[in-house]
Amino acid sequence: MAAIAFELSSDEDLVAAWRRGDELAASELVHRHAPALGRYLVALGAASSDVEDILQDAFFRAFRRVESWRGEGSFRGWLFRIGANVLRDRFRQGKGRTVLSLDGHDVAHHADPAAELVASDIEARLSAALLRLPPMQRAVFLLRAQQGMDYNDAARAAGTTPGAARVHYHHAVRQLKEWIQ
The missing domain is CATH 1.10.10.10 (Winged helix-like DNA-binding domain superfamily/Winged helix DNA-binding domain)
Incomplete structure (x- = not known):
């Protein structure tokens, strides 16, 4: 029953639940946003084989800094910015490759x-x-x-x-x- 409630919850409600320590809320945020963020990262130049690691780093950073999201924009936009920053950091470290696919398929x-x-x-x-x-x-x-x-x-x-x-x-x-x- 809680999973159904999470599916119907807004990102803002899920972030508030995560801030209170609800790990299921964090899991729903990952489930909700990881596919689109992964496609975006590939389109920006991430190698398909690296996307899972980049996503993991992006969500780790986001959850570690969840208190810094003030709700002024969408959580999705904030998360995509973090993902792009993780990708940029990987390129700077020489771990990225430039490969472009419009949708990852x-x-x-x-x-x-x-x-x-x-x-x-x-x-x-x-x-x-x-x-x-x-x-x-x-x-x-x-x-x-x-x-x-x-x-x-x-x-x-x-x-x-x-x-x-x-x-x-x-x-x-x-x-x-x-x-x-």
Whole structure:
């Protein structure tokens, strides 16, 4: 019964429960956010084989610093920022590799080989174009387009302001359209 209550709880309620020492609340936060955070990290350049370790480090940092989250933005945005910081730290230490996948999965299999070829070509061009974007534009674009975050949460996760996030997003969209056509 408690698991059902946790599934219906907001992130804010789960964080409050975690702060009171409820480990099931922490487990629900991991269950709720790890898949999307993992996809985001891969899109930022994390090797698929390293994502589990990066996620573990990100959640460890988040739970160790849970008192510092003041609820001014979404918990998800705050967590994604921590994940991006862990990834950046790994790159600085030489433990990261640049590998880009839009969703962490292979291209969808189509019954029609021609459709599969077109989908593969589009994904390859988009992946190459994403790598050409400046890091902040790429991060904001992925947070908005792939993770569905609003500008406030994307800004918090990327470490910028909402106004700057809007600008980065629109520049990224314009560049991607130009490069993919």
